[in-house]
Amino acid sequence: MAEEKKIPYKIYLTEEEMPKAWYNLRADMKVKPAPLLNPGTGKPLTAEELAPIFCEELVKQELDNDTKFVDIPQEILDFYKMFRPSPLVRAYCLEEKLQTPAKIYYKFEGNNTSGSHKLNSAIAQAYYAKKQGLKGVTTETGAGQWGTALSMACAYLGLDCKVYMVKVSYEQKPFRREVMRTYGASVVPSPSETTEVGRKILAEHPGTTGSLGCAISEAVEVATKNPGYRYVLGSVLNQVLLHQSVIGLETKAALDKYGIKPDIIIGCAGGGSNLGGLIAPFMGEKLRGEADYRIIAVEPASCPSFTRGTFAYDFCDTGMICPLAKMYTLGSSFIPSANHAGGLRFHGMSSTLSQLYHDGYMEAVSVEQTDVFEAAEFFARTEGILPAPESSHAIRAAINEAKKCKETGEEKTIVFGLTGTGYFDLVAYQKYNDGEMSDYIPSDEEIAASVAKLPKVEG
Secondary structure (H helix, E strand, O other): OHHHOOOOOEEOOOHHHOOOEEEOHHHHOOOOOOOOEOOOOOOEOOHHHHOOOOOHHHHHHHHOOOOOEEEOOHHHHHHHOOOOOOOEEEOHHHHHHHOOOOEEEEEEOOOOOOOEOOHHHHHHHHHHHHHOOOOEEEEEEOOOHHHHHHHHHHHHHOOEEEEEEEHHHHHHOHHHHHHHHHOOOEEEEEOOOOOHHHHHHHHHOOOOOOOHHHHHHHHHHHHHHOOOEEEOOOOOOHHHHHHHHHHHHHHHHHHHHOOOOOOEEEEEOOOOHHHHHHHHHHHHHHHHOOOOOEEEEEEEOOOOHHHHOEEEEEEOOOOOOOOEEEEEEOOOOOOOOOOOOOOOOOOEOOHHHHHHHHOOOOEEEEEOHHHHHHHHHHHHHHHOOOEOHHHHHHHHHHHHHHHHHHHHOOOOEEEEEEOEEOOOOHHHHHHHHOOOOOOOOOOHHHHHHHHOOOOOOOO
């Protein structure tokens, strides 16, 4: 048995073993994600209609449901080598502390200045923008990981970068903001007075702390009104899940080296970039009938799109200027509590993951914020890494599953995604340590009021 052979604390792949192509999970899906719709006509968006928003090559990737593998350009592979392959870590100390028979592994994506997995897609999207001859890109960011990653990628390639940062994060994380500025990005708190949609949102919601939906609206407006710019997104979209599949491909290759087959795979879920990337090759095996895994999406109880949302077409942004996507959603007007820590502040979920969840290929749980930070602190004290709040949702669920194994005596193998580090999230840690953090859970009435505003679309 593989477990009789000593598993190292960290399993690394060699450069030669790194994935050379991204895996398109949609190619193996029997029921494809529903297409993006033009909000004006209600018809599926064409490549021509998406071209003013996204880069040409990214439009192709967004609409491609059939190509199973997409070669990673050599320039991107060379950039990846600065921080990839990332380690798959056996959490021996955590296992010992929990006194569980479970075997726990985590894929650590924090080995770069952005502190997260976001750089995997940021460099890809910036590369295609540069290749197209564009001047720059616009984007939004929640907790700041995506904005930081994109500013790094744009600096490397000589592109202008305009970031709209969710206002509550802009105020709580000044150092994250300064990292972006150090890499040359301009950073604006959202919603702002710099765009038409921002001014409209501020007029309707004075004093709002913002949301990813608000910031997306502003970034898209700026991209479409400025020649030579395109909009890029750090999560949700099919193209992003494609780029992030490098996480899962590396994870599976590392496990295969030692003949390890996981029983449970856990990822935090906001828009879906980390979760989709981590589970991609494992879900592919499940879809093809080659293997079975229990796959768990973990989301915040304060923004529970999977567990309390509605599977329907909705706007991806609060300003309702973006395409419509069929997804699990709380409604584009839903704005999470300002007390919610972390970047899982999006009202909807990836169409790809939503379809897989709807078809029963994975499950979802929601966890409360104080429980998440309890797990984060426990993990930091045992494994020596201060985890990002987003990652800590997965840590919470992994610990819960490991405790169940202790109760039943089952020796299950658990793999979860550690999306990054929490060194720019110390305001949230401070609130937890000072006993000032609370759990805000939206009422059924709040969610119903937002869902009632969903666009009337058939399908």
